[in-house]
Amino acid sequence: MKTIRHVLGIGAIAVIAGMIPSTALAATDTTSVTLTGGTLSISAAPLADNFAATALTGATQTLTTNFNDWRINDATGSGAGWNVTMSASQFSDGATTPKTLPTSSLKLKAPLVTAVDLLNLATAPVAQGAAPWTIDTGTAVKVFSAAANTGQGEWNMNHVNLSTDKDLVLTVPANASAATYTSTITTTLTSGP
Amino acid sequence: MRTRVLTGGGALLGAAAVALGPPASDATAQAPGKPLGFALKAVGSPSFFKLEGKPGETLRARVRLQSTSRRDRTVLLTGADARTAAAGGLDFGQYGETRRSRGTSRWLELSRSRVRLPAGGVVDVPFSVRVPTSARSGEHFAGVVAFQRPPQAKDGGPKFQLRFVSRVAVTVQVTVPGPRRPALELKDKRVAIAPTGASLALDLRNSGNTLIPKTTGRVTVRQKGRDLFNRSVQIDAFVPDTGVTYTVPWKGVPVEGEYEVEGFLEPQGAAPVSLDGTVKFGRERIREFEQETGRPAIEGGGPPIALIAGLAAAVVALALLAIAYVRLRRRL
Structure with missing residues (x-):
């Protein structure tokens, strides 16, 4: 009887002992990883094709040109959000007494937003205001915004550029002067409220 | 990079430029920039x-x-x-x-x-x-x-980059440190004209000393009691001690006359702002609108004139029908 008890006792100890290592392993085998924040950056800068050289006709003309895709990459891991504004200077020939096109002549259509990484599950940044955006009013236009805890990862702003109706649109008034005009388009990626 | 060149000359050159344009396709894929x-x-x-x-x-x-x-x-x-x-x-x-x-x-x-x-x-x-x-x-x-x-322009030719x-x-x-005073003010409202069209312009100012995180609202524009358009308003962060002209796109072409504006703004954390009042689109602005947009504006009253003309045409048509009917009856 004693022998049976001993055997059972030893067996029970063995079973418990067999369990202990697995429990202990579960406790000590915890895998940890430290992720450090990266940067918030413009990973592909906005750019557009030239408007075609155009002859004045005495009537209002609408010119369109391709606007390239551009990208924002939020690798900060902070979920703090971000904003993008765009602003174009008034078209001017740069002379001392400059010839200019009126302000509010230049419009940009809103692009489609897609995650560069198809596995990115973050909520996409949102186009702001009423697109198309008039970008040469003298005041910047907030075009995209990622609220807190959205917009993480890399995002492609895809401009569709239909052949008959491209995404950057310039309205030239009937009374425009013949000249060569220039405008600078400033895009600013901001960390802020 | 984009160059904008306008040259004096006839429509022929313009047509040639169009004819020599890039081949048509539904959409043009553009590689992302650097x-x-x-x-x-x-x-x-x-x-x-x-x-x-x-x-x-x-x-x-x-x-x-x-x-x-x-x-x-x-x-x-x-x-x-x-x-x-x-x-x-x-x-x-x-x-x-x-x-x-x-x-x-x-x-x-x-x-x-x-x-x-x-x-x-x-x-x-x-x-x-x-x-x-x-x-x-x-x-x-x-x-x-x-x-x-x-980068500077690549060449010194006649085009600017x-x-x-x-x-x-x-x-x-x-x-x-100190007391916070959130406040939004409507300084002015008017019909604004740009090459891209007309809009109702609201001159707003954050006259307080704190950021207004968000402002929402609604505006309706009427003429002679008839709703022309109704739009929601949404303004994001408004920096203290700064102003902005918020534009509400105009529906269609503005007609000479006075418009009633009714609406409100609700700035987060500040008192609501009334947009009620009137704006004028005077005769002198019609020429400005036509020059800027290349589209004709309608003088004096617009839709009511169209309505009156329509009614007059209907009356004339009815009169003609009545005459024709009477003559037909006499013949029979």
Whole structure:
């Protein structure tokens, strides 16, 4: 009887002992990883094709040109959000007494937003205001915004550029002067409220 | 890059330019542009600087420039006033803007305005914020902006190259202790005209001393009691002590006359603002509209005239039908 008890006792100890290592392993085998924040950056800068050289006709003309895709990459891991504004200077020939096109002549259509990484599950940044955006009013236009805890990862702003109706649109008034005009388009990626 | 050239001449040249244009397709795929090559970060903050300082105090902080490129580059840094962008949000002005700073950026002093950033490297740039003794209580906004000088035109020919400038900015919010007064004001409203069309322009000002995070509202424009259009309004962050002209696109072509405006704005944390009142679109603006947009505007009353003309035409048609009927009856 004693022998049976001993055997059972030893067996029970063995079973418990067999369990202990697995429990202990579960406790000590915890895998940890430290992720450090990266940067918030413009990973592909906005750019557009030239408007075609155009002859004045005495009537209002609408010119369109391709606007390239551009990208924002939020690798900060902070979920703090971000904003993008765009602003174009008034078209001017740069002379001392400059010839200019009126302000509010230049419009940009809103692009489609897609995650560069198809596995990115973050909520996409949102186009702001009423697109198309008039970008040469003298005041910047907030075009995209990622609220807190959205917009993480890399995002492609895809401009569709239909052949008959491209995404950057310039309205030239009937009374425009013949000249060569220039405008600078400033895009600013901001960390802020 | 984009060049805009207008030459005097006939429509023939224009037609030729169209004929020689790029081949038609439904959509033109455009490869993404090049990376900016650097990032800017607020050291010690997940997003932007939120500093507190009393009048006369000097605060210190650091921004971090981080290369995301395989080549060395020179990055320029500047302080910029924060204004309010067209539909809200912070606007740090345009590249090359010569407007003199009148705001909080005058409080900022960067230790360096030009940084040679090695490939893959990191450079911290300390800066100080000197709160003037005359600073009013409340929130003050500026930004540290990093950019590169844009490339010059490739040739000196008759065309100018359009320049694209991409920048990164970190907001600097300085809170001076004291009472907060959130307030939004409607300064004016009018019909605005641009080459892209007409709009109802609302001149708004954050006359308080705190950021208004969001403003929502609704506006209806009527003429002689008839609704012309009804739009919702949404404005993001509105910087204190700045103004913005918020434009509501006009539906169709404005007609000479007076319009009733009815609506409201609800700024978050501040008292609601009424938009009620009238705006005029006078005869002198019609010519301006036609010149700017190339579209005809309608003089004097518009829809009512069309209505009267329609009614008159219907009366004439009915009269003709009646005459024809009577004659037919007589013949029979």
